Amino acid sequence: xTIPVLxxxxxxxxGKGTVSRLVAKKLGWHYLDSGSIYxxxxxxxxxxxxxxxxxxxxxxxxxxxxxxxxxxxxxIVKLNGENITAQLGLESTGTVASVVAALPEVRRVLxxxxxxxxxxxxxxxxxxxxxxxxxxxxxxKVYLTASAVQRATRRYKQLKEKxxxxxxxxxTDEIEERDRRxxxxxxxxxxxASDALYIDSSDMSITAVIEEVLGLIH
Numbered sequence: 649x650t651i652p653v654l655x656x657x658x659x660x661x662x663g664k665g666t667v668s669r670l671v672a673k674k675l676g677w678h679y680l681d682s683g684s685i686y687x688x689x690x691x692x693x694x695x696x697x698x699x700x701x702x703x704x705x706x707x708x709x710x711x712x713x714x715x716x717x718x719x720x721x722x723x724i725v726k727l728n729g730e731n732i733t734a735q736l737g738l739e740s741t742g743t744v745a746s747v748v749a750a751l752p753e754v755r756r757v758l759x760x761x762x763x764x765x766x767x768x769x770x771x772x773x774x775x776x777x778x779x780x781x782x783x784x785x786x787x788x789k790v791y792l793t794a795s796a797v798q799r800a801t802r803r804y805k806q807l808k809e810k811x812x813x814x815x816x817x818x819x820t821d822e823i824e825e826r827d828r829r830x831x832x833x834x835x836x837x838x839x840x841a842s843d844a845l846y847i848d849s850s851d852m853s854i855t856a857v858i859e860e861v862l863g864l865i866h
Contacts, residue, residue, distance in 0.1 A: 682775030
């Protein structure tokens with residue numbers, strides 16, 4: 649029996665996380681936020697004071713981490729039972745994550761971890777290469793994007809609401825630069841799967857996007 653998978657790929661800030669979580673909740677399926685995988689490993693390595701030059705030890709830690717994603721109002725990520733959500737966005741976490749993401753053996757172990765999330769009754773997987781690399785056989789694939797300006801405006805509003813000073817043109821530049829990096833990198837670049845449904849959410853509400861995604865499933 650094939651366990652159904654819905655993959656939602658696309659660039660940063662397109663609303664993948666929100667859409668994926670809400671769709672998973674509506675379907676009663678499991679949820680995988682692939683972007684948190686490397687950051688979660690980074691937190692585990694920092695907690696255990698692992699030497700980042702010791703690839704063997706890093707691989708060992710990667711094999712043993714247990715991750716859970718809970719779709720509450722906001723995503724809750726648990727590492728070995730501990731809520732690590734607040735630590736995921738830290739600069740230190742991101743730095744370590746980018747170091748370990750370059751190690752082929754670590755990528756292999758974490759690729760398998762992601763595949764293991766495929767459990768009944770189904771899985772919604774959100775990321776950059778879910779439909780192309782991790783679950784190429786998924787029956788339902790979505791490529792969700794929005795214009796760089798639209799994504800930057802959303803990010804700008806989020807920061808302002810949190811009382812953080814922000815510069816819209818600077819955020820737009822950063823998003824365009826990140827897109828370029830993601831699309832040009834050698835390992836698992838951001839590309840749209842040939843059999844994916846293309847959705848541009850620039851002028852769509854979250855509700856409209858969710859309806860279109862659920863329409864694909866049903």
